[in-house]
Amino acid sequence: MKIIRYLADSRVHYGLAEPEGRIERLAAAPWETLQPSGHIDDLSTVRLLTPIERPRVFGLGYNYRAHSQEVGKASPAIPVLFMKPSTAVIGPGDSIVYPSDGENIHFEGELTVVIGKQARHVSEQDALSYVLGYTCGNDVSDRVLQRRESEFGCLLAGKGYDTFAPIGPVIATDLDPSNLSIITRVNGAVRQDGNTADLVFSVAQIIAYLSKYMTLLPGDMIMTGTPAGVGPIKVGDTIDVEIEGIGVLSNNVIAAADMEP
Template sequence: MAMKILRYSVDGSSYYGILGIDGNVERLKCSPLEQLIPAGYVDHLESARILSPFHRPRIFGLGYNYRAHSQEVGKSTPTLPVLFMKPSTTVIGHEDAIIYPSDGENIHFEGELTVIIGKEARHVSEGDALDYVFGYTCGNDVSDRVLQRRESEFGCLLVGKGYDTFAPIGPVVETDLDPANLRLVTRVNGEVRQNGNTADLVYGVSALIAYLSKYMTLLPGDHIMTGTPAGVGPIKPGDTIEVEIEGIGVLRNRVLAAAEAMG
């Protein structure tokens, strides 16, 4: 059954819940990765703060996984998934601030469909892969292009993708979607910068899960950020970034200068 799951805080305590069409949230007793058991409480979304869907998950990222994006940056279509990882401390939630580094020169947004694994997966076939998905959400793979290019010259990629706050995720997890045909739009200050569709993915969700699980065990709560469409570009302090994916919603984050964030 399709539902929208979110993690949120009320009066300093955090909970998981199911978002209703009326905007109310049916609180759950425990993580939805364990069981979907109602706690017997209903919270009002307007009095809650939406958090990232899961606290500090493992994050797998994909490079050059949209054909049009590969073309815009002058790369050939990859012959295998181009993978990297983002530290769990990069994750922030809906309406949290992306902190622009004090020495940042060229920081980019990257709107992405993000897959959340629901159960342990190892040696999974493409045909069975979607059975291991808990749901889908919006993501923004914020990237420091200067550091990214310097690292890539030596065949590695970590710091350029790994600043704290460089992985906004949310606002909700939709448990039932067809990931093969979803419109993705990214806006900066209301202006559309990306307008893509997951049909343009080189490696779709099933292929990515099968590929990763061939080499390592995927765990409940793992995130796979599936890559970004064409149209990536720079951001600056004061900007508001919105990533919208049909069937899920809008992930919104403001960019804040490091000095301002420190008070």
């Protein structure tokens, strides 16, 4: 099934996206229940939102072998972790804001895991049972600032600008995260063409590792790393991240000066 979060009748709802543009509205948040409320919405009349409101977002660096090779890094021995603030998260169709002082901003298409129930000290064997589903993500990154931070062993501001975490459009359940095609296009041209089979650390390994040190909560999101082919974006670009079984996350890029006050 495909779970969406959307605006209808001036209120935010969760629902199940069905064929022919029908949405079966849910009675509560999807990690509480998947019981329908009995109300049907029309997809053409609603606005899709990011699948979770202001989630905690965990990210992984160098988690695709081919990407590590293209940047001249060895594959890591343990997951390389960072976090993106909840204020960085935007939804499908929202705009990525290019910073006024930005010099080299990159896209990074990523499979994103959505946690469905509280997880602590989870085994690798049980880890996937804590997953609600999967969605598309774009780990937008300021490379100049990222490199400056990395020299001192930290990674936050270069990943954490407002709008630097587009996520959506749906949460797809019942997928095998170990073998999914992931394609990123810039203005229609393919820039990344990878597969989650190239992950250094699997989704199950990532969840087990994180839950060893901290409690994962329903609605937490994990950006699992990006395939080879990352590159710069500019104002006016449209970035599409397409993942097999999920769909397409599309966002355009605007200048900071174009934002409404």
